[in-house]
Amino acid sequence: MNKIVNFWGKPRTIENVIKNRKISWLELFYDLIFAVVFSRLTESLLEHQTLTGFINAILTFFWLIWG
Numbered sequence: 001m002n003k004i005v006n007f008w009g010k011p012r013t014i015e016n017v018i019k020n021r022k023i024s025w026l027e028l029f030y031d032l033i034f035a036v037v038f039s040r041l042t043e044s045l046l047e048h049q050t051l052t053g054f055i056n057a058i059l060t061f062f063w064l065i066w067g
Contacts, residue, residue: 037064 041064045057 034064 037060041057041060045053047053048056
């Protein structure tokens with residue numbers, strides 16, 4: 001039960017280091033997806049420099065960050 005409480009608790013600070021922590025493949029995959037979406041988003045924004053393109057890019061960016 002204590003692990004569940006810690007899971008939903010406040011985030012740890014940058015000074016709080018977890019020893020022997022390894023990065024999972026899922027984290028790396030999510031980082032790759034984030035980089036690809038961000039790249040496509042900025043590329044699309046550069047191609048369509050209109051108000052509609054800007055609003056579409058902002059909405060997609062917030063959807064990505066929220067996810």
